[in-house]
Amino acid sequence: MSDSTPAADPAKTPGMSPEAILKGTGKSWAEWLELLDKAQGTTMTHTELAAYIAKNFEVSGWWAQGIAIGYEYDRGMRDRGMTSDGYATNASKTFNTPVSTLWQFFADDQLRSQWLEPDLLSPTSATEPKTFNAKWNADNSRISVNFQAKGENKSSFGLQHRRLPSQEHIAPTKAMWKSKIAVLAELIKNSAG
Structure with a gap:
């Protein structure tokens, strides 16, 4: 070199x-x-x-x-966080719960409303217990969540919130997801209790 x-x-x-x-x-x-x-x-x-x-x-x-x-x-050809369809941010978390339970906390409207306001998103597709996709209603952005079993009672998800309108939306969106995921973690912890 x-x-x-x-x-x-x-x-x-x-x-x-x-x-x-x-x-x-x-x-x-x-x-x-x-x-x-x-x-x-x-x-x-x-x-x-x-x-x-x-x-x-x-x-x-x-x-x-x-x-x-x-x-x-x-090489400065792409802004940080830029994807082919806008800007994106990611979040992930591992839980001590089966993957099917974790998936339900996203896919089931009633369970999801316990940690995420019901009007925030509109589900578009899901495959149990692997994926969950939705439209974010505030700005027509999209979320995609992939789930993975890490054992009988351990699982994780990786979430991407994409089609954000600008780079300035990345940090607040990431912070929002961090806050929501903390509520979800507490909910799952208490339900396993």
Whole structure:
């Protein structure tokens, strides 16, 4: 690697840490930046960049997308938190409860209303006990939640709130979810009680 190749700025890289990108792809962020600069990556659209990575390197489509996003962040081609359909923020939490119970706290209107005001969202689709999707009524943004069993009585979810109108909406939305998830955690703890 040449000394003139800038190293990836950790504050600009996506959710993947330098350790994760190296372990998952066999290359560091600095190596990916150099390779994509040589391919004139800044002249490519996101779709072209991800396709180039998938075609020319031994990585899955998922990794190709992540590498492309990281490159776009680092090279100023994409704002922090920007996705293909607006801005997004994420939240996740692990609970000492079966995945089917955790899923019900999202999918069942009555259970969900105990920790999230009923008028905030309109469910759009769900697959028990794996996914829950909804429209956020305040601004027509969307939430997608994926659930995972981590044992008989342990589970987690990963939530993405996307289509946020601007980067300025990321921090307050993240804070709102942190607050709501704290209420959910207390509710689940008390119901297991």
